[in-house]
Amino acid sequence: MFKLAMYDEAQVKEVFSGYPQSMEVCDNCGADLEQHKRLVVEFDLTGEDRDARHWLAPREPSAQQCATGPVVVNNYRVVGCDRKARTWRLWAIRNASPVSGREFTHFGDERTLRTFYGRSGEPTLVELTEDPQGGYYGWIDCDPKTGHAGTPFMVQPHEGVFRMQEPGGFRQRVEQGFGEVVRMSATAVA
Numbered sequence: 001m002f003k004l005a006m007y008d009e010a011q012v013k014e015v016f017s018g019y020p021q022s023m024e025v026c027d028n029c030g031a032d033l034e035q036h037k038r039l040v041v042e043f044d045l046t047g048e049d050r051d052a053r054h055w056l057a058p059r060e061p062s063a064q065q066c067a068t069g070p071v072v073v074n075n076y077r078v079v080g081c082d083r084k085a086r087t088w089r090l091w092a093i094r095n096a097s098p099v100s101g102r103e104f105t106h107f108g109d110e111r112t113l114r115t116f117y118g119r120s121g122e123p124t125l126v127e128l129t130e131d132p133q134g135g136y137y138g139w140i141d142c143d144p145k146t147g148h149a150g151t152p153f154m155v156q157p158h159e160g161v162f163r164m165q166e167p168g169g170f171r172q173r174v175e176q177g178f179g180e181v182v183r184m185s186a187t188a189v190a
């Protein structure tokens with residue numbers, strides 16, 4: 001079972017110190033883990049736990065006893081961090097009347113956009129860059145069977161509209177390890 005967990009500055013140093021297969025450098029950027037302020041980590045687990053906060057305890061990492069039974073960490077890898085922004089290329093429709101910094105809308109694959117939004121504008125290949133100040137919001141799924149999807153979907157140029165994509169709220173999905181919210185900036189690929 002795959003799940004995601006996120007660690008901030010205070011936790012990063014502690015979290016991996018107890019692991020037998022200790023991670024030397026970040027899988028995402030290659031830098032020392034201690035230089036990080038934020039890590040997004042995919043865990044391959046055996047066992048069931050609804051709450052991501054239980055998966056890892058710095059002192060007892062290998063078999064954490066939880067209310068629902070033991071959770072064993074088989075493997076883990078960093079899929080995102082603050083040291084190296086991730087980039088993705090998706091197709092989007094260029095807004096006829098863009099609001100500042102939000103030039104694109106309707107992200108997806110070219111064929112679908114042409115079919116459903118062709119009348120709104122020409123599909124444009126867009127590069128999205130992870131950016132804490134970015135005007136675009138997206139969700140990267142972490143499926144329990146297949147793991148971190150790697151690429152954002154449900155990309156929206158407004159936070160409010162993005163939040164509406166998940167009626168139950170993204171926060172709970174994140175806490176349960178089912179994915180991450182990424183904030184991005186976007187530029188057309190020339």
Ligand SMILES: [Zn+2]
Nearest residue numbers: 026029081083
């Ligand atoms: Zn890194």
